[in-house]
Amino acid sequence: MTINIAIIVKLEPDFSEGNVSYNSDGTLNRAETKNTLGPHSTIAARAAFYAKVKYDARVSIGTMGPPIAESALQMAQRICDAEELHLYSDRIFAGADTLATAEVLKTGIQKMQGKIDIVFSGHRASDGETGQTGPQTAWKLGYTFFGNVTDYEVNVQNRTIRVKRLVSLQGFNDIIEEVDAPLPVFISIDPSYKPVFNTISKRLAYEKYEKEAKIRSDNYKQYLRVFNVQQLGVDPILVGLPGSPTIVYKVERIPKGKANRKAEVFDGSNPEHIKKAVAKMREALAAMVIK
Amino acid sequence: MTDEYYKHVYVVMELEDGKLVPVSFEMLAEARRLIDIFNKKYKSDEKVVAVLLGHNIKELTKTLFEYGADFVIYSDHPELKEVRNTIYTKIISQIAEDKTIAAKISPDYAEKFKKPRYMFFGADAIGRHLSSTVLVELESGLASDINKLEISDISLNHQHKTGGKPEIYEKTLEMYRPDFSGFLWTTILCLDNRNPDIKREYHPQACSIIPGVFEALKPDPEKKGMIIEYTPKIDEGDLKVKILSRKITKSNVDFDSHKAVVSFGRGIKDSPEQNIKLVEELAKQLGAEIGISLPISKKPFPVSENLASTYMIPDRVIGTSGRKISPMMYMAVGISGAVQHLAGMKDSEFVVAINPDENSPIKNECDIFIKGRLEDIIPKLVEELKKQSTVVQA
Secondary structure: OOOEEEEEOOEEEOOOOOOOOEOOOOOEOOOOOOEEEOHHHHHHHHHHHHHHHHHOOEEEEEEEOOHHHHHHHHHHHHHHOOOEEEEEOOHHHOOOOHHHHHHHHHHHHHOOOOOOOEEEEOOOOOOOOOOOHHHHHHHHHOOEEEEEEEEEEEEOOOOEEEEEEEEOOOOOOOEEEEEEEEOOEEEEEOOOOOOOOOOHHHHHHHHHHHHHHHHHHHOHHHHEEEEOHHHHOOOHHHOOOOOOOEEEEEEEEOOOOOOOOOOEEEEOOOHHHHHHHHHHHHHHHHHHHHO | OOHHHEEEEEEEOOEEOOEEOHHHHHHHHHHHHHHHHHHHHOOOOOOEEEEEEEOOOHHHHHHHHHOOOOEEEEEEOHHHOOOOHHHHHHHHHHHHHOHHHHHHHOHHHHOOOOEEEEEEEEOOOOHHHHHHHHHHHOOOOEEEEEOEEEEEEEEEEOOOOOOOOEEEEEEEEEEEEEOOOOOEEEEEEEOOEOOHHHOEOOOOEEEEEOOOOOOOOOOOOOOOOEEEEOOOOOOHHHHHOEEEEEEEOOOOOOOOOOOEEEEEOHHHOOOHHHHHHHHHHHHHHHOEEEEEOHHHHOOOOOOOHHHHHHHOOHHHEEOOOOEOOOOOEEEEEOOOOOHHHHHHHOOOOEEEEEEOOOOOHHHHHOOEEEEOOHHHHHHHHHHHHHHHHHHHHO
């Protein structure tokens, strides 16, 4: 007996130096910036690989995007040794907000082989940053949702899962909450997640699947299925722009705030200035101690 | 007109360990401001409605009037002591669509009431997920991480929304969200599809609000309102999700007990590895904790695994996507000062910036601006700090 895992991933701008390009006003130059598997999608793929190693799980990956988004599937497959890749790609899907995106992903996950026991998503996309798509897909699937998950263990026999999740709230200490739930569940994985492979059997399985993942991802097209709106069988009214309640009405530069402090400017190449600056800093720190 | 189906602003309160999370008061203050303007402008009488779920919370309900609520709807049940997404989502959605409650708030609207007009949640570990699932259940739109709100009448000609015809959307909530770069502001609207081919109503217009952005009202003990109890219907199956334990965890990053914080940003780019080490040295000399700007948490530079896993992590981010701090001294090294970053550090007592560009926004938020490259300046500062501290000790 094993479990079926799905991951939803996203192709995102690559913010690493040399790949990212900014306009002179500090905004992202999307045309010049390369794309890659999102960093949070990468972590979700690692969480899925843990299930592959530990429970011999079957892994499927889904993404919505233009044809080039298949590279995100390949990169994620390289990490988690998936045996099924889904690309949901249709011009109709373009311009979707999170509700319309969740509709596509939900329908896609329901089309994966085997009934999915756990869906993993990243914490949030590094370009959109809403963090809404995961929980919205979960609700549409009718799966219990857990956010900010830092660790998980599955009881394969009982079909239950135990997760640890990080709860950070303004003005409170961070809390680690441990929760037990029946499968299926939807997990959005916390950025701090780190899988541990500390037994010999796990290390052996790790090496085996690691090799397999490389071979599979080199031949990823064999595992790839592309779905357009008809093939996915989703109602066109519920996806893309028609299915999106929200629109981006305008984009403007955030006005530069008025000066809240009057900065004293020091020239860093002038030793006298450095001396004065340090004296001020020390004064500030000393004054505080008395308080 | 669909206007009569949707009334009031419902604000979802957040509790942790039996106490209200500050963002709850902040949201009430902003809801109060908006609704007062709204009622005056449209000559109506819509309400600020606080929604509170938990256990043994009756006493808390009164407080909410002092902070701006006209009505408090609450559900008190042992199973609501902690937030479980499924249970909370169902109850909040039930409350939002309940006609009996709507009748108590305003009998005039009760017959036609379908859902709230607007709905606010906190953009944090509770509200971010709850807002997402509730808005799927209510089948409407959601904007996240908002830091400014206005209500206006919008004229729009949109291919999908209006079918290419000009329309006026009255009483529309303009939801402003700063983008990931911190330099752009995106206004998001949640609008009905009036295009006959895809006609659909989308209410409530909902958003999650960044904690710490709006200021809570000064509590006014004179303010009173009506308390409405809602008896929740909890599905047996949902109780299979069990919270086994909750433990306080200490992050390895400790901004609170250090009197100084030194943060670095993209300015380290010319030689990241060495520059982070320079920052380490400076922080050591000042007894400071180390912070970063948001872009650094996306690991934009190749550095050793050790440095990356120590510093380029979300836990260290200062700003609206991370921590809000107010140390005795804050140093911004190679940080230009995007609004989100400024929001996280502007309450610091004394601020020092090291930056080659005098036009950087950080200059408006610092007390000392040391102009130049951090590579040149930090070693000099460290040397001078050592020198001056010896003098004092002697």
